[in-house]
Amino acid sequence: MTLVFSLPGILTINRYWEIGISALFILYLFLMLKPGRKNTINLRTFIWLAPALILSNALLGPTPRILNLFSAPGALNGIFISYRLLWGVLLTALLITACPQEQLFDTFNTILGTRGSYLLTTTLQLVPIFADIRISEMRHLPDAIVQRLKLAEDQCRNQPPPVLTRKRLNILPRDLLILIPAALSSTVFIIL
Secondary structure, three states, X not given: OHHHHHOHHHHHOOOHHHHHHHHHHHHHHHHHHOOOHHHOOOOOHHHHHHHHHHHHHHXXXXXXXXXXOEEHHHHHHHHHHHHHHHHHHHHHHHHHHHOOHHHHHHHHHHHHHHHHHHHHHHHHHHHXXXXXXXXXXXXXXXHHXXXXXXXXXXXXXXXXXXXXXXXXXXXXXXXXXXXXXXXXXXXXXXXX
């Protein structure tokens, strides 16, 4: 639910103070969920993706242009797009690594049913895996994607199949400490 409430931020972060609020929210989640060292998130994809987005937006953006080549509003737009993607990946990875697969499956099952919850749980677990594509793998991007899918498939095979343990959605007080700031930040982003 925290992820669902936070998703509008991916579309609406376009001011500096919104970047500050979203960065504080990620820090808050990191401190609340305390992911272990084994759950480190590799963000190698953003080493090449962020400069590519900024440069392409600067080259193709609207006027005014610097040296008749680079668009300042386009570069700023590229920075915001890069930040939104990075923020979305960090948010998803923090929530997925902190939550056991069974709990995710149970939560989504109350909303989406068995098939939908299995599909969404598996898809969300792919986010941290795909955030690790290196620039050297860009020449053979289809092979890199196939490699990541095989890695995800192996991870799914090594885990026991998800089993339903409860039928109704239980929200604990600790969950509210994460859920309420997500809802408030999304509300602020949408209104302002």
